Amino acid sequence: MCGIIGFIGEKEAKNLLVEGLKRLEYRGYDSSGICVKNDLGLSIVKNLGKIDQLEKDSRLSSVRGKIGIAHTRWATHGEPSEVNAHPHCDCKNELAVVHNGIIENYSSLKKILEKEGHKFKSKTDSEVIAHLLEKFYKGNLAEALLKVLPLLEGTYGLAVIAEKSGEIVVAKKGSPLVLGIGNGDMFFASDQTALINHVNKIIYLNDNEIAVLRKDNFEIKNINGKNVNYEIEELKLGAESIEKNGFEHYMLKEIFEQPKSVKSALTGRLNKDGVKLSININLKKIERVILLGCGTSWHSALIGKYVIEELTNIPVEVDYASEFRYRNTPIRDSDLVVAISQSGETADTLAAIKKAKECNAKTIGIVNAVSSSIARECGTGIYLHAGPEIGVASTKAFTSQITALILLALYIRKERGMELDNDLLKEIASLPQKLILSLESCDEVEELAKKFKDSKNFIFLGRGFNFPIALEGALKLKEISYIHAEGYPSAEMKHGPIALIDENMPCLFICPHDHTYDKVLSNIEEVKARKGKIIAITDKTDDKLSSIADEIIYVPAVHPILSPLVNVIPLQLFAYFVANMKGLDVDKPRNLAKSVTVE
Ligand code: G6P
Secondary structure (H helix, E strand, C coil): CCEEEEEECCCCHHHHHHHHHHHHHHHCCCEEEEEEEECCEEEEEEEECCHHHHHHCHHHHHCCCCEEEEEEECCCCCCCCCCCCCCEECCCCCEEEEEECCECCHHHHHHHHHHCCCCCCCCCCCHHHHHHHHHHCCCCHHHHHHHHHHHCCECEEEEEEECCCCCEEEEEEECCCEEEECCCCEEEECCHHHHCCCCCEEEECCCCEEEEECCCCEEEEECCCCECCCCCEECCCCHHHHCCCCCCCHHHHHHHCHHHHHHHHHCCCEECCEECCCCCCCCCCCCEEEEEECHHHHHHHHHHHHHHHHHHCCCEEEEEHHHHCCCCCCCCCCEEEEEEECCCCCHHHHHHHHHHHHCCCEEEEEECCCCCHHHHHHCCEEECCCCCCCCCCCCHHHHHHHHHHHHHHHHHHHHCCCCCCHHHHHHHHCHHHHHHHHHCCHHHHHHHHHHHCCCCEEEEEECHHHHHHHHHHHHHHHHHHCCEEEEEEHHHHHHCHHHHCCCCCEEEEECCCCCCHHHHHHHHHHHHCCCCEEEEEECCCCHHHHHHCCEEEECCCCCHHHHHHHHHHHHHHHHHHHHHHCCCCCCCCCCCCCCCCCC
């Protein structure tokens, strides 16, 4: 994971870099560091903890210079510590490197370098890059880097500066890197959000490319040192997209943004004739759909299975991208493989979609981050247009992913000449209003959180379209409040988790009045009989449920296919309030990162 940023120009680099790191903090936040060059040499400050620790470091006040690189870390090799934080230097402290990715062959490289007399300070894989550069650097950074890159196995978005050079050189393979072209200055970063307010023009570097940045010009070369063509794109995001807009946390802001983000996902795609998507693949003859994702995106894939099978009758498989990529599984050219990813950078999802392409399957992406690696690898698909999601726990991207999957199912249905249900189309169009109504549960959910915030365990149960919502509710609670929680299909509970139930076990049932309602009610009775605490999320009052549930939260009644969208909102709010009441860092939960660019 990790986030990197750099600046070269006529302004003081330090503040620009620290501000940029804050915007990249979602990528990792166990330690950070900055290196700025001036006429006296390189000044480096590193710090354990989040970026505000670095910002408060008194050593930063003496850091001056107009060329600099910086890094925020999510530890892979070597514990979080000041010495393991980036930038890393060569033996003479003349070169500094920041690196996002993993150098898989670092230990053999390190042994060779140590034999040659290089002294390592950290336990990281990244430090080998600095020592290899030292070995090859003869006054031209790009030339040295072109000699180092073929020796590295693994992934990198990296940047290097040197005491005696007026350039920054960056390289990319498998980890994202974007260049920002300013007026008389240049930036690079792991993600375009770090460049908002500074530049309007950006270039996404491709794998196996390096760029040499100077304050007023740049060159992009391939790994053989030949100049390559590139496309300059407009940076369309505004500052408002990365601000909290009065909310205490990004997560709460993003939960409340869902009516708007779902509306964006629908805009221009739903009309009176049905669904219009710009997918340039013929879906008429596909025989199977495989949905891939990780984390919350895997949960939306599970909902996608229920929806696509319901609406198209095509068999759908759902796989964790990390399992799919290494499993020997038959993939055919009649398969449609869909990569689902908020960030568009998750390493496993990217590798999984590459595998599907190699097997000649048709591939599409359901991605939020425009021009991200997964979006570009897929070549076609459905952008979520949810805007940047900054809270580490995914919320608005999840509901947008479900919306996109519903649109995809309807589109396949239409392509195959099957009739569309006008009532369902109308209901989909009214989804944003339904989500506003669901958000009205906020105050009651906050009260609920007060009652249950000290619980040590939780079980979330749902059926059909809402079984994945039980998984997602449990995941949200685990991620940000560190309470152990399990999600299960309601009926499966009696095959194991029922053994956990006693008077201390809260069980949250998602029970809309659909065709499974009576069955779920029986499952609630089974928990009640064992003295478990019952919390129900439902869509209308009902005497039977009222008599057995300890707590009920109401959401609007919707078509069963749409119910996951309205039901997940109280669960997101519940996790948010519990975590906040416990005084935890809601937006940056421990050990997690938002963009998982390592395996
Ligand atoms: C990380 C994040 C999750 C996210 C998952 C997949 O684990 O913390 O919130 O669901 O990665 O990320 P993606 O960007 O591919 O959706």
